[in-house]
Amino acid sequence: MDKRDRADLFRKRLQEAMSVKGVTKSALSRDANVDRSTIGQLLKEDHARLPNAQLTADVADVLGVSTDWLLGLTNRPESPGDIVAAALSLSPAERTSADEQLLEWHQEAAGYxxxxxxxxxPDILKTKRMLHWECEAFQEHRLPEAYRAMQDQLEWLSSGVSDYEIALPLHEIEACAAGTAYYKGADKSVRYEQLNFIADQCDQMFPRLRVFLFDAHRVFSSPVTVFGPNLAVIYVGQCYLAFREIERVKSLSSHFDWLVREAVVDARNAPSYIRSLMQE
Incomplete structure (x- = not known):
């Protein structure tokens, strides 16, 4: 960029930042520890000039913007640290679908x-009896709240506001049918009611709801949810890793596409496959 063009862009962005922050020339000169005339020269339309590195850093610090933005090296006014914080955040994770943060993210994704x-x-397809069995181990008093939240999510899905795709490891369905691994100790009637409910919902809401089953021996995925084009969340137990940087969201969307392509049971066949496990 030509020096004069950069100086002009610096002046415009300096004015914009001062306006947003509500800072006058006098206040900026005082907080940046320079003469008021120096700030005046930076804001002159007919004689714009670039400050030295020290003054640029001091002015950016006072106004809460990045030096790169003032100098036209980026279109993001936030500091690099703030950009990283916005692109990747940690949120506490509740154990149940009653998690307020999770509900907010679903609402944010309306239309996507x-x-x-x-x-x-998937919590959104769990029965009350299955939730009760899960809640017995940790927070039984959360059951009514968790069940209401699940019903709200199911109604949200039924309304057609958003399509919902679920990629599920085959062994999860098989373990529920057999009463092994995670589902060891769950009564057979609870497990079969749960599987029938999932199969019925898949039938009734297809193609708005699509469940794909993949073989974890061939492909693997951590728990992850992609909420439209602007947010992807990885569940790590006690917290969520939330990504808002567009390239990271695209990467996790591509990861989900890979799971769907590698699925051994397609969404059209998922209900019949689930029912066949109970017959066997």
Whole structure:
């Protein structure tokens, strides 16, 4: 960029930052520890000039913007640290679908496709009895709240506001049918009611709801949810890793596409496959 053009851009961005921050020339000169005339020279339209590195840094610090933005090296006014914080955040994770943060993310994704790899069976399709069995181990008093939240999510899905795709490891369905691994100790009637409910919902809401089953021996995924084009969340147990940087969201969307391509049971066949496990 030509020096004069950069100086002109610096002046315009300096004025914009001062306006947003509500800072006068006098206040800026005082907080940046320079003469008022120096700030005046930077803001002159007919004689714009670039400051030295020290003054640029001091002015950026006072106004809460990055030096790169003032100098036209980026279109993001936030500091690099703030950009990273906005692109990747940590949020506490509740154990149940009653998690307020999770509900907010679903609402934020209204109108967009939600793509989900759950940690166990998908919360949005869990029965009250299955939730009760899970809640017995940790917070039984959360059951009514968790069940209401699940019903709200199911109604949200039924309304057609967003399409919902779920990629589920085959062994999760098989373990629920057999009462092994995570589902060891769950009564057979609870497990079969749960599987029938998932199969019925897949039948009734297809293609708005699509469940794909993949073989974890061939492909793997951590629990992850992609909320439209602007947010992707990885569940790590006690917290969520939330990504808002567009390239990271695209990468996790591509990861989900890979799971779907590698699925051994397609969404059209998922209900019949689930029912066949109970017959066997």
């Amino acid at each position: 496709k939600v793509r989900h790899v759950p940690a166990t069976l």
